[in-house]
Amino acid sequence: MTRHDLNQPPPLAGYNVFEADRPLREALEREGAAWAHGLVHRIGEIAGTEEAIRWGFQANANPPELRTHDRFGHRIDEVEFHPDGLHALPWREPRTGAHAARAAAFYVWSQVEGGHGCPVSMTYAALPALRKQPDLAREWEPLITALDYDPGLRPHGDKRGVLFGMAMTERQGGSDVRANTTHAEPTGSGDYRITGHKWFVSAPMCDAFLVLAQAPGGLSCFLLPRVLPDGTRNAFHIQRLKDKLGNRSNASSEVEFISAHAVIVGEEGRGVKTIIDMVNHTRLDCVIGSASLMRQAVAQATHHTAHRKAFGKLLSEQPLMVNVLADIAIESEATTALMMRLASAFDGDGDESHFRRLALAVSKYWCCKRAIAVVAEALECHGGNGYVEESILPRLYREAPLNSIWEGSGNVNALDVLRAIQREPESLEAFLAEVNKTRGELPRLDAIVDTLKRELSDPSDAESRARRLVELMAITLQCSLMLRFGDPVVAEVFCASRLGDSGHQFGTLRPDPRLGAIVERARPELPDQ
Ligand SMILES: Cc1cc2nc3c(=O)[nH]c(=O)nc-3n(C[C@H](O)[C@H](O)[C@H](O)COP(=O)(O)OP(=O)(O)OC[C@H]3O[C@@H](n4cnc5c(N)ncnc54)[C@H](O)[C@@H]3O)c2cc1C
Numbered sequence: 001m002t003r004h005d006l007n008q009p010p011p012l013a014g015y016n017v018f019e020a021d022r023p024l025r026e027a028l029e030r031e032g033a034a035w036a037h038g039l040v041h042r043i044g045e046i047a048g049t050e051e052a053i054r055w056g057f058q059a060n061a062n063p064p065e066l067r068t069h070d071r072f073g074h075r076i077d078e079v080e081f082h083p084d085g086l087h088a089l090p091w092r093e094p095r096t097g098a099h100a101a102r103a104a105a106f107y108v109w110s111q112v113e114g115g116h117g118c119p120v121s122m123t124y125a126a127l128p129a130l131r132k133q134p135d136l137a138r139e140w141e142p143l144i145t146a147l148d149y150d151p152g153l154r155p156h157g158d159k160r161g162v163l164f165g166m167a168m169t170e171r172q173g174g175s176d177v178r179a180n181t182t183h184a185e186p187t188g189s190g191d192y193r194i195t196g197h198k199w200f201v202s203a204p205m206c207d208a209f210l211v212l213a214q215a216p217g218g219l220s221c222f223l224l225p226r227v228l229p230d231g232t233r234n235a236f237h238i239q240r241l242k243d244k245l246g247n248r249s250n251a252s253s254e255v256e257f258i259s260a261h262a263v264i265v266g267e268e269g270r271g272v273k274t275i276i277d278m279v280n281h282t283r284l285d286c287v288i289g290s291a292s293l294m295r296q297a298v299a300q301a302t303h304h305t306a307h308r309k310a311f312g313k314l315l316s317e318q319p320l321m322v323n324v325l326a327d328i329a330i331e332s333e334a335t336t337a338l339m340m341r342l343a344s345a346f347d348g349d350g351d352e353s354h355f356r357r358l359a360l361a362v363s364k365y366w367c368c369k370r371a372i373a374v375v376a377e378a379l380e381c382h383g384g385n386g387y388v389e390e391s392i393l394p395r396l397y398r399e400a401p402l403n404s405i406w407e408g409s410g411n412v413n414a415l416d417v418l419r420a421i422q423r424e425p426e427s428l429e430a431f432l433a434e435v436n437k438t439r440g441e442l443p444r445l446d447a448i449v450d451t452l453k454r455e456l457s458d459p460s461d462a463e464s465r466a467r468r469l470v471e472l473m474a475i476t477l478q479c480s481l482m483l484r485f486g487d488p489v490v491a492e493v494f495c496a497s498r499l500g501d502s503g504h505q506f507g508t509l510r511p512d513p514r515l516g517a518i519v520e521r522a523r524p525e526l527p528d529q
Contacts, residue, residue, distance in 0.1 A: 018044025246398025
């Protein structure tokens with residue numbers, strides 16, 4: 001019997017993940033990164049191969065293992081990995097569109113596997129924080145930006161490239177880092193000794209960490225290397241690895257520092273202000289990661305349903321399935337547009353940086369939440385086949401909630417939006433200026449932007465209303481971006497449904513003969529089809 005007879009689709013492999021993604025291709029041009037087309041094309045080519053897809057499965061089937069001691073009982077605190085890698089591009093090529101180019105590449109590559117992107121993301125994100133201490137940046141920047149992945153714990157002076165992680169969260173709290181108890185004692189010769197614990201430290205095989213600890217002058221940011229210049233291990237002891245819901249290819253650990261050597265980054269007492277640059281860049285990657293999960297889920301669902309029949313017709317021809325697929329496809333497309341606009345704001349300053357301040361917190365809240373719902377719906381489009389590991393959907397499903405938890409969970413980001421509006425009113429001006437670029441084009445959108453402005457000017461119960469506000473901000477921004485840049489039909493359906501003309505679940509769009517074309521726009525085509 002042939003596979004066709006069994007009513008099973010061919011595997012979604014052997015296609016270019018980038019070229020199959022029209023919204024991404026269009027956004028890459030639009031956001032000033034057309035010069036990176038060749039790079040993202042190459043990554044997309046590899047990401048769609050059967051081999052790369054297999055790597056994703058292997059990385060999850062062989063999770064990292066902790067080796068705390070060698071055969072003689074000496075502490076080594078290493079985590080063994082199947083090596084894999086991608087580098088950070090904007091620091092090497094600081095040109096227009098560099099962050100947008102990296103976002104596109106990271107989004108395409110993360111579709112193979114999400115977990116291994118964590119240390120890649122943290123290494124990319126560490127540099128802007130490190131630059132607040134220029135002498136340290138001079139020493140470490142060439143290693144951070146090097147193209148060589150040089151695994152193994154050795155003094156950084158002996159390495160061709162390094163990876164960075166971050167250690168903020170403690171057992172008693174991650175959102176409220178000011179309550180950190182880990183403390184840093186100055187040695188008198190310019191450096192510090194750090195003692196305490198951290199409750200979640202991902203990718204502990206990294207070469208160095210930005211760590212928050214209480215110094216005499218208050219909570220401060222430190223660079224803590226795993227190996228000291230003389231080759232001895234710093235007192236960074238991995239207690240155990242976390243047994244996590246998903247993200248299993250990425251080690252996350254509990255660590256203890258016992259008088260570990262560290263050097264300060266920025267000023268004493270300004271730890272949050274210093275590390276926030278790292279946090280903001282990893283928050284961008286949470287948005288990219290969520291967009292990537294949505295895209296892969298939609299690609300799988302549109303592919304599966306185009307090959308699977310029920311009740312005498314392809315699933316992709318059943319009107320209700322078309323409605324569901326179109327609904328998740330427009331959500332994915334609007335998220336890709338938002339992610340690329342946001343990433344390109346990281347390339348700019350002035351108004352762009354004000355826009356970025358608010359749009360980042362709004363997008364981190366909204367896109368990460370939406371990814372969870374989109375992935376769940378895409379999984380259901382596969383029926384029972386989607387509940388089976390081989391379909392990739394279970395892995396996407398387990399990964400999806402994570403982006404909303406780390407680097408500031410949903411509520412924390414929603415509250416950050418309020419903080420930004422209060423402390424940096426110019427960020428709200430820049431945000432509204434962006435949304436108002438389509439003023440007059442769609443009365444329903446204009447009316448909702450006016451409602452938003454009224455809601456924002458009302459200070460009562462602001463915290464309790466924060467999620468409602470942020471939701472309105474996210475939807476109005478996405479609608480405005482779609483009107484300006486999106487495919488006209490997708491933009492029309494997206495705006496109508498997200499501005500009130502649909503139900504609460506996906507698949508509640510108004511019937512429209514164009515929904516099938518929206519699904520086709522999202523469906524990746526295999527070369528021989
Ligand atoms: C897989 C994984 C890897 C991680 N890797 C790292 C890492 O490498 N380095 C690192 O430092 N951390 C890491 N973390 C930790 C992560 O950043 C924290 O879990 C996160 O910041 C939340 O902190 P918490 O877990 O202590 O939750 P809490 O701070 O206890 O928060 C619990 C809930 O309360 C909400 N909340 C908090 N304050 C308020 C408020 N004022 N109003 C309303 N709601 C509120 C939060 O949004 C959250 O939903 C990782 C976490 C995971 C799951």
